[in-house]
Amino acid sequence: MQVLKDEVRANILSAAKKLFYEKGYNNASIRGIAKNSGITVGNVYRYFENKESVLEGVVSPVYEKIMDYIALSESYIKAGESKTFEDFRNEINHYMLQITKEFRLELLILFKGTQGTRFENIRNELISLIENRMYEGLFKRVNMEDNEAVFFSKTVARSFLDSLIMVIAETDDNSKLKKMIYRLNDFYFNHLNSRFEPED
Amino acid sequence: MQVLKDEVRANILSAAKKLFYEKGYNNASIRGIAKNSGITVGNVYRYFENKESVLEGVVSPVYEKIMDYIALSESYIKAGESKTFEDFRNEINHYMLQITKEFRLELLILFKGTQGTRFENIRNELISLIENRMYEGLFKRVNMEDNEAVFFSKTVARSFLDSLIMVIAETDDNSKLKKMIYRLNDFYFNHLNSRFEPED
Amino acid sequence: MQVLKDEVRANILSAAKKLFYEKGYNNASIRGIAKNSGITVGNVYRYFENKESVLEGVVSPVYEKIMDYIALSESYIKAGESKTFEDFRNEINHYMLQITKEFRLELLILFKGTQGTRFENIRNELISLIENRMYEGLFKRVNMEDNEAVFFSKTVARSFLDSLIMVIAETDDNSKLKKMIYRLNDFYFNHLNSRFEPED
Amino acid sequence: MQVLKDEVRANILSAAKKLFYEKGYNNASIRGIAKNSGITVGNVYRYFENKESVLEGVVSPVYEKIMDYIALSESYIKAGESKTFEDFRNEINHYMLQITKEFRLELLILFKGTQGTRFENIRNELISLIENRMYEGLFKRVNMEDNEAVFFSKTVARSFLDSLIMVIAETDDNSKLKKMIYRLNDFYFNHLNSRFEPED
DNA sequence: CATGAATGAGGGTTCATTCAT
DNA sequence: GATGAATGAACCCTCATTCAT
Numbered sequence: 082m083q084v085l086k087d088e089v090r091a092n093i094l095s096a097a098k099k100l101f102y103e104k105g106y107n108n109a110s111i112r113g114i115a116k117n118s119g120i121t122v123g124n125v126y127r128y129f130e131n132k133e134s135v136l137e138g139v140v141s142p143v144y145e146k147i148m149d150y151i152a153l154s155e156s157y158i159k160a161g162e163s164k165t166f167e168d169f170r171n172e173i174n175h176y177m178l179q180i181t182k183e184f185r186l187e188l189l190i191l192f193k194g195t196q197g198t199r200f201e202n203i204r205n206e207l208i209s210l211i212e213n214r215m216y217e218g219l220f221k222r223v224n225m226e227d228n229e230a231v232f233f234s235k236t237v238a239r240s241f242l243d244s245l246i247m248v249i250a251e252t253d254d255n256s257k258l259k260k261m262i263y264r265l266n267d268f269y270f271n272h273l274n275s276r277f278e279p280e281d
Numbered sequence: 282m283q284v285l286k287d288e289v290r291a292n293i294l295s296a297a298k299k300l301f302y303e304k305g306y307n308n309a310s311i312r313g314i315a316k317n318s319g320i321t322v323g324n325v326y327r328y329f330e331n332k333e334s335v336l337e338g339v340v341s342p343v344y345e346k347i348m349d350y351i352a353l354s355e356s357y358i359k360a361g362e363s364k365t366f367e368d369f370r371n372e373i374n375h376y377m378l379q380i381t382k383e384f385r386l387e388l389l390i391l392f393k394g395t396q397g398t399r400f401e402n403i404r405n406e407l408i409s410l411i412e413n414r415m416y417e418g419l420f421k422r423v424n425m426e427d428n429e430a431v432f433f434s435k436t437v438a439r440s441f442l443d444s445l446i447m448v449i450a451e452t453d454d455n456s457k458l459k460k461m462i463y464r465l466n467d468f469y470f471n472h473l474n475s476r477f478e479p480e481d
Numbered sequence: 482m483q484v485l486k487d488e489v490r491a492n493i494l495s496a497a498k499k500l501f502y503e504k505g506y507n508n509a510s511i512r513g514i515a516k517n518s519g520i521t522v523g524n525v526y527r528y529f530e531n532k533e534s535v536l537e538g539v540v541s542p543v544y545e546k547i548m549d550y551i552a553l554s555e556s557y558i559k560a561g562e563s564k565t566f567e568d569f570r571n572e573i574n575h576y577m578l579q580i581t582k583e584f585r586l587e588l589l590i591l592f593k594g595t596q597g598t599r600f601e602n603i604r605n606e607l608i609s610l611i612e613n614r615m616y617e618g619l620f621k622r623v624n625m626e627d628n629e630a631v632f633f634s635k636t637v638a639r640s641f642l643d644s645l646i647m648v649i650a651e652t653d654d655n656s657k658l659k660k661m662i663y664r665l666n667d668f669y670f671n672h673l674n675s676r677f678e679p680e681d
Numbered sequence: 682m683q684v685l686k687d688e689v690r691a692n693i694l695s696a697a698k699k700l701f702y703e704k705g706y707n708n709a710s711i712r713g714i715a716k717n718s719g720i721t722v723g724n725v726y727r728y729f730e731n732k733e734s735v736l737e738g739v740v741s742p743v744y745e746k747i748m749d750y751i752a753l754s755e756s757y758i759k760a761g762e763s764k765t766f767e768d769f770r771n772e773i774n775h776y777m778l779q780i781t782k783e784f785r786l787e788l789l790i791l792f793k794g795t796q797g798t799r800f801e802n803i804r805n806e807l808i809s810l811i812e813n814r815m816y817e818g819l820f821k822r823v824n825m826e827d828n829e830a831v832f833f834s835k836t837v838a839r840s841f842l843d844s845l846i847m848v849i850a851e852t853d854d855n856s857k858l859k860k861m862i863y864r865l866n867d868f869y870f871n872h873l874n875s876r877f878e879p880e881d
Numbered sequence: 882c883a884t885g886a887a888t889g890a891g892g893g894t895t896c897a898t899t900c901a902t
Numbered sequence: 903g904a905t906g907a908a909t910g911a912a913c914c915c916t917c918a919t920t921c922a923t
């Protein structure tokens with residue numbers, strides 16, 4: 082039975098997605114991916130140059146989306162269309178939700194299972210974006226020294242993103258997920274100023 | 282040139298610490314550790330029974346401390362000495378700070394690089410502890426459905442702990458670190474109730 | 482140059498047979514087997530799960546045959562079909578001869594070179610079988626104390642089996658082998674009673 | 682505490698004897714021998730050139746005795762003092778018993794635990810001696826073709842010797858041992874001629 | 882296009898032997 | 903004389919990658 086090229090490729094990616102998610106990139110083997118794709122080891126290499134390329138195949142849709150989003154978001158800034166941070170976080174929440182609907186596993190692999198690969202970076206880039214927005218939109222105005230605000234923006238940005246990812250990882254019901262993301266936002270950003278004021 | 286036993290052991294642990302931190306336990310090799318220690322592979326096995334023992338050598342000081350802390354903290358609960366959550370968080374902040382002063386890298390390895398080893402669940406145990414305290418001391422009282430509160434406690438507990446770890450990972454100046462930890466606590470816990478109230 | 486799978490497998494088994502025979506299981510190495518098979522170490526593991534599996538591949542045909550024989554022979558006993566010892570020894574001689582025709586070296590490996598593996602006790606099981614038959618069919622009736630008879634049965638059983646194996650090991654001419662086995666039987670069992678009577 | 686050279690040497694040999702007996706030569710380690718001797722690994726090499734020398738040290742007393750015996754026995758033959766086979770077997774039984782009293786473990790190591798070493802041979806040499814005597818004293822006269830007699834002598838010689846060794850290995854009570862050796866002799870040699878005569 | 886056998890480098894580990902102290 | 907740390911070669915085994923078919 083002749084199998085169309087695209088279908089084989091899709092099978093490989095599907096098997097790889099499953100295994101990368103379950104075991105992480107390093108502990109998933111090409112053998113296992115081939116077996117789960119119903120093809121042979123050698124044939125994997127007709128579709129992908131090497132193991133890292135398979136990872137790229139799995140993860141690049143999300144990767145591209147996120148890179149696009151980052152680029153778009155940065156272009157806004159350069160254009161001076163400075164939205165409020167609230168706009169921004171609505172935007173990013175919305176975005177992550179969209180991506181999750183389509184690419185839940187890929188997203189989790191990208192953020193949690195790519196240690197030691199060149200995809201480690203994307204998490205940092207996204208964090209960097211959020212961090213800048215947080216600084217400009219939130220922490221610069223807060224009762225805090227500037228260098229602290231910078232560092233704090235970074236920390237909270239990471240923490241916020243990781244929380245998002247955690248919630249996504251543990252929630253497969255999308256309506257529940259949406260609710261939890263709202264909660265997270267409330268938790269992270271409501272009444273921010275007053276948190277850093279001296280208590281009564 | 283003959284080297285004293287303790288020095289060699291220290292060299293091995295030092296090299297292992299570096300490599301475990303950079304690559305994680307699984308991707309660090311005994312051969313690499315040996316090379317970085319300036320000794321041969323076989324000699325590593327004079328000092329450590331096997332690879333997992335090397336990890337243990339690196340990580341067990343922190344591991345023990347944290348286990349002790351968890352046990353102590355749980356004994357308080359059983360004894361009915363229910364402190365406020367504020368007491369608890371002061372306690373854990375203090376504790377993590379103490380550990381960090383002595384064992385910064387070790388802590389990071391323990392929490393991020395011990396996948397697949399017997400050390401991997403200490404992070405979850407600590408999260409579990411924090412989570413319970415958060416639920417009892419914070420989220421149960423908040424304007425939120427109970428099952429949400431449970432899930433949220435877990436999410437925030439993880440996020441808080443990871444934030445702590447992140448801050449620790451990136452701050453080697455201890456006075457700055459202390460300040461950042463206060464900030465984190467303000468950020469995470471001040472005015473919690475009002476965050477979940479309907480906005481004006 | 483590509484080789485057919487079965488041929489490679491056969492090569493491995495052949496090389497392993499040679500080396501296990503010459504050095505015993507423990508002192509034969511996978512490297513050596515690979516080299517003697519004209520392939521690489523890694524490739525051995527495409528055909529056999531591990532070293533013990535290679536041994537199994539070499540030895541299991543004989544192993545199974547002997548296990549079958551033991552089971553069969555014991556089932557006779559349980560069924561109460563008590564044959565004479567002479568029947569029994571004709572049977573076992575016949576059996577060993579058959580096996581030897583097909584699996585001479587394998588038999589020798591099984592009985593002499595499997596120390597520390599799961600195959601090592603088949604020799605003892607077979608000895609145990611022979612021993613019981615000898616006791617019941619021969620030495621119980623002889624002019625000898627019972628505990629001596631028990632011990633002696635064991636000793637002679639071993640000795641007889643080892644003699645068989647020795648003869649097999651050194652004789653590749655099957656007709657000569659047959660004759661020698663008859664001789665062995667005469668030597669071991671003819672006029673048994675009179676041997677233990679006080680001499681004139 | 683200063684230890685005399687001879688005592689250390691004796692300790693090494695004693696430990697080695699124990700371990701070679703329990704595990705065989707290959708599976709006993711120099712480390713283990715050193716530990717059981719109460720000295721260090723390196724020091725073993727001041728007393729013995731290498732591992733095989735340690736084996737030699739353990740085994741050579743028996744080795745020498747047996748070689749002497751072989752030489753003596755062969756000198757008798759050359760001198761034409763042809764004793765009967767019965768004399769010979771009394772002699773060798775006596776001899777083995779003597780050796781066993783002093784060197785039971787060493788004997789068993791020599792005959793069963795030296796696979797792959799240069800001491801494998803001694804068993805064959807002793808067999809060769811017995812074999813010649815058996816041929817001259819027994820089987821040449823028996824109703825058997827000559828080439829058969831030759832081969833048979835060898836087989837029975839081995840078998841007899843191994844039986845002796847087995848009995849020695851399993852009997853630590855010397856009086857019982859003596860009795861069993863008599864039994865063995867009866868079994869092996871009494872009424873030999875009649876065994877090969879056509880049965881009635 | 883596809884196969885899957887084969888490679889080769891690397892993984893953890895052991896141990897006889899050497900040598901600076 | 904004695905120590906025991908250190909060496910280095912070998913062990914079994916795995917896996918990403920290649921290549922003859």
